[in-house]
Amino acid sequence: xxxxxxxxxLGAMGLPMATRLxxxxxxxxxxxxxxxxxxxxxxxxxxxxxxxxxxxxxxxxLVAVRTGxxxxxxxxxxxxxxxxxxxxxxxxxxxxxxxxxxxxxxxRLAGHGAQLVxxxxxxxxxxxxxxxxLIVVGAAPSALEVARPVLEQLASxxxxxxxxxxxxxxxxxxxxxxxxxxxxxxxxxxxxxxALGLDREKTLEALTAGAANSFMLGNRGPRSLQAYDxxxxxxxxxxxxxxxxxxxVGNAARAAHLSTPVAGAAEQLFLLGEAQxxxxxxxxxxxxxxxxxxxx
Numbered sequence: 001x002x003x004x005x006x007x008x009x010l011g012a013m014g015l016p017m018a019t020r021l022x023x024x025x026x027x028x029x030x031x032x033x034x035x036x037x038x039x040x041x042x043x044x045x046x047x048x049x050x051x052x053x054x055x056x057x058x059x060x061x062l063v064a065v066r067t068g069x070x071x072x073x074x075x076x077x078x079x080x081x082x083x084x085x086x087x088x089x090x091x092x093x094x095x096x097x098x099x100x101x102x103x104x105x106x107x108r109l110a111g112h113g114a115q116l117v118x119x120x121x122x123x124x125x126x127x128x129x130x131x132x133x134l135i136v137v138g139a140a141p142s143a144l145e146v147a148r149p150v151l152e153q154l155a156s157x158x159x160x161x162x163x164x165x166x167x168x169x170x171x172x173x174x175x176x177x178x179x180x181x182x183x184x185x186x187x188x189x190x191x192x193x194x195a196l197g198l199d200r201e202k203t204l205e206a207l208t209a210g211a212a213n214s215f216m217l218g219n220r221g222p223r224s225l226q227a228y229d230x231x232x233x234x235x236x237x238x239x240x241x242x243x244x245x246x247x248x249v250g251n252a253a254r255a256a257h258l259s260t261p262v263a264g265a266a267e268q269l270f271l272l273g274e275a276q277x278x279x280x281x282x283x284x285x286x287x288x289x290x291x292x293x294x295x296x
Contacts, residue, residue: 004028005150006054007045008074008081009064010036013094013121016129017062017154019043024153030054052084060150061091066244068097068105076108087113090146093165094135096120096176098248102166115143118168119151122175124236132156136175138167173252176245177263182216183242184266187287189217190224194294200225223284228294233282240279242270242286 003026007018010031018029022044029045030053031037041047048054051074055061061081065071071093075082085091091114093102106116116139123133135155139147140163151158161171189212193203204221207213223233246267253260273279273289 004058004060006030006048006058006061007040007064008051008054008061010040010045011064012125013128014062014064015040015043016125017064017094018045020129020131021062021150021153025150028054028058051081052079055081055084055086055089057086059086059089060147061085061089062150063091063093063095065093065095065097068101071095071097071105072101075105082109082112082114085109085112085114088146089114090117090139090143091115092117092119092147092150093168094119094121096172096245096248097169098173098251099166099169100251102169103164106165115140115146116165117143117147117151118165119147120168120172121154122172122179126236127156128154135159136161136168136171138162138165138169138171140164170252173245173248176242177249177260179216180242180246180249180266180270181262182214183220183283184269184286186214186217186220187224187269187284188290190221191287191291194291220284223282224287227282227285227287233284235280235282237283238279239270239273239281239283239285242283243267243274243279246270 005021005025005027007014007027007029010018010029018027018040021027027045028048029040030048030051037047065074091109109116118138119135121133121135127133131154133155134157135151136159138161161167194200208218226233246263249263269286269289273286278285
């Protein structure tokens with residue numbers, strides 16, 4: 001029975017996940033930013049003075065990092081968590097970091113009596129707080145048994161895609177290929193509508209009602225229309241996240257000797273956006289790479 005959960009990383013996704021989990025479990029949270037720890041404390045999460053304190057005795061440790069290098073450092077660096085993990089604990093990796101090195105990390109954790117649950121997720125902060133995420137999981141059955149109550153508290157769709165760490169990252173890589181391409185295609189379509197003098201809101205309404213619709217068009221389309229406003233769209237998913245994720249897609253495709261030209265074109269748009277200083281904006285701001293200024 002999983003009762004104590006540690007959440008390491010209380011950023012845009014970590015904080016709403018921690019507060020969602022606190023509705024059911026005893027949750028201890030840590031982040032290097034004290035302000036995030038304070039916010040978590042206000043929402044039912046027990047603050048920890050260090051990551052080691054947070055994981056002490058926890059059956060499940062949920063980590064939200066950005067890269068595989070950060071994961072390695074978090075677990076095995078100079079102040080790494082691995083020696084402080086409870087015997088039999090599971091480390092739930094919620095981030096998209098790619099498949100490289102995941103097997104080795106799982107093996108090193110096993111040496112500390114812990115298991116890795118590879119569980120990258122999709123959905124954004126609002127859905128995280130509502131328990132409405134899509135989570136794809138690669139994990140040994142024994143690890144999944146411990147992690148499942150935590151994952152079910154966060155997910156409306158929980159897809160077990162394999163029985164080893166790395167399987168979840170593989171499927172999430174495929175997912176991010178489609179997401180990145182769809183965001184770029186939606187931006188391109190709306191920029192073209194603008195260039196043709198069409199009403200942007202009516203165009204979006206028509207497109208989302210027909211065969212051209214996609215989740216990303218419906219979700220990012222309204223935010224694309226806000227991208228030119230002085231304050232821009234609310235940042236729900238940073239543009240530079242897709243620089244990272246489509247880089248993972250490209251690396252995986254090259255390793256598999258597979259051509260992915262459409263994903264490569266989308267990656268270039270996000271890279272250009274980052275180079276133009278748009279990296280911290282919502283990813284819908286990629287429309288400003290295609291059309292730097294509103295045309296109508």
